[in-house]
Amino acid sequence: MTDPPDRRLLLVHAHPDDESINNGATMAKYAAEGALVTLVTCTLGEEGEVIPPGLAHLAPDREDTLGPYRIGELAAAMRELGVTDHRFLGGPGRYRDSGMMGVEQNARPDCFWRAPLDEAAELLMEVIREVRPQVLVTYDPNGGYGHPDHIQAHRVAMRAAELAAADDRPELGRPHTVARIYWNCVQRSAIEAGFARLREAGRDIPFPGIAGADDVPGVVDDSEVAVIIDGGDRHFAAKTAAMRAHASQIAVDGPFFALSNDLGQPLFGAEHYRLADASAPPGGPADDLFAGMVIP
Numbered sequence: 001m002t003d004p005p006d007r008r009l010l011l012v013h014a015h016p017d018d019e020s021i022n023n024g025a026t027m028a029k030y031a032a033e034g035a036l037v038t039l040v041t042c043t044l045g046e047e048g049e050v051i052p053p054g055l056a057h058l059a060p061d062r063e064d065t066l067g068p069y070r071i072g073e074l075a076a077a078m079r080e081l082g083v084t085d086h087r088f089l090g091g092p093g094r095y096r097d098s099g100m101m102g103v104e105q106n107a108r109p110d111c112f113w114r115a116p117l118d119e120a121a122e123l124l125m126e127v128i129r130e131v132r133p134q135v136l137v138t139y140d141p142n143g144g145y146g147h148p149d150h151i152q153a154h155r156v157a158m159r160a161a162e163l164a165a166a167d168d169r170p171e172l173g174r175p176h177t178v179a180r181i182y183w184n185c186v187q188r189s190a191i192e193a194g195f196a197r198l199r200e201a202g203r204d205i206p207f208p209g210i211a212g213a214d215d216v217p218g219v220v221d222d223s224e225v226a227v228i229i230d231g232g233d234r235h236f237a238a239k240t241a242a243m244r245a246h247a248s249q250i251a252v253d254g255p256f257f258a259l260s261n262d263l264g265q266p267l268f269g270a271e272h273y274r275l276a277d278a279s280a281p282p283g284g285p286a287d288d289l290f291a292g293m294v295i296p
Helices: 018-032 053-058 066-081 117-131 148-165 188-204 232-245
Strands: 008-013 036-041 085-088 135-138 180-187 227-230 251-253 256-258 263-266 270-275
Touching (some): 008 117, 008 148, 018 036, 018 227, 018 270, 036 066, 066 085, 135 148, 180 188, 188 263, 232 251
Parallel strands (some): 036 085, 135 180
Antiparallel strands (some): 180 270, 256 263
16 A cells, blocks of 8 residues: 555444444544544345345345345445445355354355354455554454354454464465454443443334343443544534435434334444453553554
8 A cells, every 4th residue: 555544443243234323423433533443344235134124035035136136335435435445255155154153055055154263364365465454453362252254254354363363374465463363342331331321212112112231232340441533513414314225224214213123222322342462451441542553
């Protein structure tokens, strides 16, 4: 890259929409501040459950055209967040959505869950060596909630960071060490407060039911949170718009949203991260993913 921005952030996600739900405000904030925000999405999300009846024909058991449709949704979401550098791992459709854990789609030879780890990690390593991010964001070892593609995205991201730093494969770029790796999480006190607001709203909730904290991936004790990014009104609005762009998968109403289970959840403008090495800064969470980092 020629004269890249000083701050460079790479996010690795399994499917379109994961980035907006988990990191939308963060991505919008850093993009607006001039940082390079790069998103790598590992599949097209072909096995997603379609919410709007008018799009039901896209489903994998009908036309099986949901993946290409979600490429457009993701592009629209990136426009809302101001993110211009987005790639699919190995190109669009290189790896197929594996479906939920234990389903027959896990056995498809082209699914992401079955991808050889180093093969997929080398594809991501090339991106890391090109972009040279100081910060990488992905899932925890359980993928937040046990989805095989989320688990595989974690494995691929962590392995790619190792490979990128090694002094070999010069044909795949100059070695680069990622200074800091974060895993997505949700602060327990924040999720409890969010669901309290949902319950208070009562009948004003446009969804048949309300989810619970156990339905939210990656909830951790407050002490494990290393960084909280508060997007403020502007970036919360961008995140909300990005989530709306993923209309095949997400229903958004005001400060709440629901997935295909039709259970309302709070929509957060503040997003939480824990360090991959399980450390947390003394004195409480930082407010910057690059906090304390010396950037030339």
